[in-house]
Amino acid sequence: MTKYVVKRVLLAIVTMFLICLITFFAMNAIPGGPFNGEKAKSPAIMKVLNERYNLDKPVIVQFGYYMKNLLHGDFGVSLKTGRDIRQTINESFVVSARIGAWAMLIAIIVGIVLGSIAALMRNKWPDRVIVFFATLATAMPSFVLASLLLLLFCIKLKWIPVWNSTNHNYILPVLSLSLYPMAYITRLTKTSMLDVLGQDYIRTARAKGVAAWKVIFKHGLRNALIPVITYVGPMTASILTGSLVIEKIFTIGGLGSKFVDCITNRDYTMIMGTTIFLATLMVVMNLLSDLVYKLVDPRIKLE
Amino acid sequence: MATENNVNDLPLPKKNPLSLQIDLSKFEKASEEEKKQQEVMSESTTFFKDGMRKLMKNPLAVGSIIILILIILMMIVTPHIVPYGYAQIITVNGQRDGGAKNLAPFTYSKMEQAYIAQGGKVFPHIMGTDELSRDYFVRVVYGTRVSFMVGVFASLIVLIIGVFYGSISGYAGGKIDMIMMRIVDIIYSLPDLLVIILLAVVFKETLDFSKVPVLQKLGANMISMFLVFGLLYWVGMARLVRGQILTIKENEYVLAARAIGAKPGRIIWRHILPNCISIIIISTALEIPAAIFTESYLSFIGLGVALPMPSLGSLASDARSGLQSYPLKLVFPAIMIVLIVLAFNLLGDGLRDAFDPKLRK
Numbered sequence: 001m002t003k004y005v006v007k008r009v010l011l012a013i014v015t016m017f018l019i020c021l022i023t024f025f026a027m028n029a030i031p032g033g034p035f036n037g038e039k040a041k042s043p044a045i046m047k048v049l050n051e052r053y054n055l056d057k058p059v060i061v062q063f064g065y066y067m068k069n070l071l072h073g074d075f076g077v078s079l080k081t082g083r084d085i086r087q088t089i090n091e092s093f094v095v096s097a098r099i100g101a102w103a104m105l106i107a108i109i110v111g112i113v114l115g116s117i118a119a120l121m122r123n124k125w126p127d128r129v130i131v132f133f134a135t136l137a138t139a140m141p142s143f144v145l146a147s148l149l150l151l152l153f154c155i156k157l158k159w160i161p162v163w164n165s166t167n168h169n170y171i172l173p174v175l176s177l178s179l180y181p182m183a184y185i186t187r188l189t190k191t192s193m194l195d196v197l198g199q200d201y202i203r204t205a206r207a208k209g210v211a212a213w214k215v216i217f218k219h220g221l222r223n224a225l226i227p228v229i230t231y232v233g234p235m236t237a238s239i240l241t242g243s244l245v246i247e248k249i250f251t252i253g254g255l256g257s258k259f260v261d262c263i264t265n266r267d268y269t270m271i272m273g274t275t276i277f278l279a280t281l282m283v284v285m286n287l288l289s290d291l292v293y294k295l296v297d298p299r300i301k302l303e
Numbered sequence: 304m305a306t307e308n309n310v311n312d313l314p315l316p317k318k319n320p321l322s323l324q325i326d327l328s329k330f331e332k333a334s335e336e337e338k339k340q341q342e343v344m345s346e347s348t349t350f351f352k353d354g355m356r357k358l359m360k361n362p363l364a365v366g367s368i369i370i371l372i373l374i375i376l377m378m379i380v381t382p383h384i385v386p387y388g389y390a391q392i393i394t395v396n397g398q399r400d401g402g403a404k405n406l407a408p409f410t411y412s413k414m415e416q417a418y419i420a421q422g423g424k425v426f427p428h429i430m431g432t433d434e435l436s437r438d439y440f441v442r443v444v445y446g447t448r449v450s451f452m453v454g455v456f457a458s459l460i461v462l463i464i465g466v467f468y469g470s471i472s473g474y475a476g477g478k479i480d481m482i483m484m485r486i487v488d489i490i491y492s493l494p495d496l497l498v499i500i501l502l503a504v505v506f507k508e509t510l511d512f513s514k515v516p517v518l519q520k521l522g523a524n525m526i527s528m529f530l531v532f533g534l535l536y537w538v539g540m541a542r543l544v545r546g547q548i549l550t551i552k553e554n555e556y557v558l559a560a561r562a563i564g565a566k567p568g569r570i571i572w573r574h575i576l577p578n579c580i581s582i583i584i585i586s587t588a589l590e591i592p593a594a595i596f597t598e599s600y601l602s603f604i605g606l607g608v609a610l611p612m613p614s615l616g617s618l619a620s621d622a623r624s625g626l627q628s629y630p631l632k633l634v635f636p637a638i639m640i641v642l643i644v645l646a647f648n649l650l651g652d653g654l655r656d657a658f659d660p661k662l663r664k
Contacts, residue, residue, distance in 0.1 A: 015492045022498065026505045139645035141596055143603050144619060144637040151626050151633065241496045245603055249623065260604055263504060271504065275497050282494040 004294060012287045019279045020070065024063050027268045075273035078262075085273040089255060093277075096247065096254035100239050102174045107181035107235065112228065114182075115189025116221065119197065130186060137183035143245040146176035150249060173250050177242050181235045185228055192224040229293045233286035240278055354581070357657035364653025367646040374643065378448045386426050387438035389445040390611040430635050433621070439632065446613040447639050450595050454647075457532040457594040458587050464533060465540025466583060470571050472541065473548030484545070491538045498535060499597070503527045503606040528601065532594065540586055547579045581658035588651035592644040599640055615640050 069076065075085035118130040149172050196202065197220055205215045240256075247257035255274065262270040348356070358364050430439040472483040506527035551557070552575070560570050576583075601607045602616025615636045622632035 011488060011492060014489060018489065019493065019497075023501060026501050029505055135648065136641075136645065139592070139641050139648055141599060141603075141640060141644075143600070143616075144633075144640060147619065147623055147626070147633050148637065151630050155626060156630075237494055237496070241600070245600065248604075263500060264605055266504070271501070275501060279494050279497055282497075283492065286492060 005291060008287055008290055012283050015283050016280060019283075020067060020276055021063070023272050023275050024066055025059070027272050028059055028062070070276065075276075076269045078267055078270045081267075085270055088258065088270070089274065089277055092253060092255045092258050095252060096243055096256055099170065099173050099177060099246075099252070099254070100243060102170060103178035103239055104181070104232075104235065106174060107178040107185055108228070110178075111182045111185025112189050112221075112225070115186040116193055116216075116224075118186065118190040119193035119224075120216070122194065127190075131190075134183040134186045137179050138187075140179070142176055142180055142242040143249060145179055146172070146246050146249045149176055173246050173252060177239060177246050180242070181231075181238055184235075185231065188227055188231060189224060192227045193220060196220050196224045226293065226297050229289055229296060232289040232292075233282075236285040237282050240282060354658040358653055361653045361656065363649045364657075367649040367653070370642060370646045371650070374447065374639075374646075375451075378444060378451065381441065381444045385429075385438065385441050385444075387441045389437065389442050389613055391437060431629070431631070433632065439635070442613040442618060443615075443635050443639060446615040446618050446636060447643070449608055449612060449614045450598055450616075450640070450643065453528070453598045454591040454595040454643075457529060457536070457598075458590040460529060460533045461537045461540055461590055461594075462583065462587050465537035466544050466576070466579075468537065469541035469544030470548055470576065473545035474552065474567055474571055474575070476549075476552075480545075487538045487541055490535060491542075493535065495531075495535050496597075496600075499528065499531045499601065500604075500606060502531050503601065506530070528598065528607075536590070536594075540583070540590070543582055543586055544579055547582055548575055551575050551578050585651060585655045585659060588647060588654050592647040592651075595640070595644055595647075 066076075073086065075089070077083065078085055078088065081088075114130050114134075118127045121127050153172060197216075202215060202219060205219050206212075210219075243254065243256040244260055245256075246252070247254045248260055251257070255278075259271075259274045259278070261267075262274065428438050428440065430443060433439050433442065468483065468487075472480050472487075475483075548571075557570060557574055560574055565573075598607060599614065599616030599619070602614040603620045605617075605620070607617055608614045618636040619633055619640075622629075622636070625632055
């Protein structure tokens with residue numbers, strides 16, 4: 001067990017390092033340094049600037065400085081606005097995190113409920129309806145859904161006000177962000193429940209005379225949820241990438257839309273900082289979900 | 304003492320109450336006809352034919368195939384029927400028509416109406432026009448074409464690299480296998496979309512295609528997307544193929560082939576891979592909608608194909624600006640994306656139900 005934990009943590013660290021490497025060298029491969037864009041400066045000033053920001057040293061050394069700063073939590077300064085990147089990330093991540101967390105919660109809860117209903121009423125009409133909508137939802141990209149919802153509820157029907165800095169209405173962004181994971185979890189829970197309910201120990205419990213709801217919840221659901229735990233990692237990735245477009249559509253000033261903006265503006269240091277931040281989040285969630293899965297699955301403990 | 308051989312005439316020994324002795328005289332012999340009824344033999348088929356038959360019985364899969372064929376036909380036929388190009392601003396009688404912006408479907412601009420009144424023929428705009436006076440239907444069709452081709456090509460790249468890598472790793476075994484799988488693990492844990500975005504940004508600045516016009520039309524972003532698919536997405540396929548090979552490797556015919564002296568490449572190609580084909584096909588069929596998804600997502604953000612070549616994602620993105628006045632502009636590319644992805648998903652599920660050896664009853 002500890003060998004597995006150590007192996008996974010090492011893998012996560014190697015992945016993070018690789019991401020920083022790729023990000024740094026990718027940004028440095030782009031021609032034109034940070035100071036070449038605006039008005040031409042005299043060579044003396046360029047020399048001083050280059051020395052100050054370590055740009056005259058070889059790339060490996062620059063990478064070393066960057067990693068050292070990173071480990072101290074210093075992400076550097078944005079190229080376009082000059083603000084401290086870490087501060088920008090902190091401010092804009094709050095909103096994104098809130099939407100993301102709500103989306104995850106709703107996806108998990110509704111997904112499990114719907115999946116269980118589909119499994120319990122197999123081949124009757126609730127099952128067919130749920131499976132139909134789940135299949136449809138996995139085919140619909142989140143930006144399409146978000147645009148359609150925006151069109152329907154904000155513009156045509158005017159039931160929900162558009163998002164602005166004073167009025168934060170969470171329903172539509174959370175709904176459009178959570179739909180894909182919700183559909184996936186529904187299908188996952190249904191297959192897993194069907195698997196579990198066919199096992200021998202469920203038959204034993206029923207034969208013993210345990211009440212039906214107890215059989216389903218205490219014995220069945222707990223074991224059926226194990227594959228859902230493994231999905232938490234990819235779900236985080238899907239929610240993070242989904243938030244990029246959702247925030248753009250609903251004009252929410254979160255980290256996702258800032259990321260898209262800095263991509264189109266070619267703000268390289270900001271791209272680096274945000275990429276590393278988001279990648280760290282994804283890797284940590286993957287690691288956590290893997291570890292929790294190994295902890296929770298009783299079949300593994302016997303090894 | 305019996306002088307005849309008819310067993311029914313022999314005196315039966317005393318029946319032990321615990322024995323299963325049957326009294327044959329109480330049975331009637333079956334006629335030939337009744338014997339034939341007991342034979343239930345289905346005709347012999349190959350694995351492929353059997354799988355295809357199961358696939359054709361699945362209504363969702365058949366529906367998806369029909370939809371895909373229709374879409375492909377539309378993509379091939381439309382450029383010949385509709386006289387507009389995807390980047391062509393509507394011209395009437397040789398003159399640029401400035402008033403043909405944002406037309407609703409099947410309506411005409413003032414210049415076109417005047418032209419029709421004079422007796423000229425104008426091909427109707429089935430989906431109207433966009434904000435730059437280009438025919439929207441042609442743009443949607445070309446966008447579908449781009450998305451389709453990207454999906455198919457990216458899946459092919461994934462297929463080739465993944466099968467190659469997975470078969471080498473699975474067949475070699477031992478230390479080579481372990482190292483190759485470590486690399487796969489590391490690549491697998493990279494967040495793919497972030498790397499795609501990063502590389503797309505980098506390649507746009509650094510790659511220069513002015514000498515190769517075909518590639519330039521596609522745009523650096525598309526090339527970078529193919530590159531990233533080639534670099535990142537093959538790991539799933541490699542794992543699957545390796546898993547299959549590990550089990551197939553233990554069969555006796557592989558041992559026999561090795562004993563004769565067949566080279567490993569020949570063994571893999573001739574004996575092992577044909578057994579993996581169903582997994583490979585299913586995996587590829589489910590990889591295509593994922594690739595189309597990724598492509599439309601990137602186009603939506605602005606990192607997709609270079610303008611003016613349309614893509615379903617960029618069409619959806621541009622349509623957001625005119626949502627209040629002309630909502631259908633968003634609906635058409637959205638429906639196309641959903642249709643294609645849904646069709647491929649259902650087809651992949653149907654293929655899996657028909658061909659996956661693990662699910663066979």
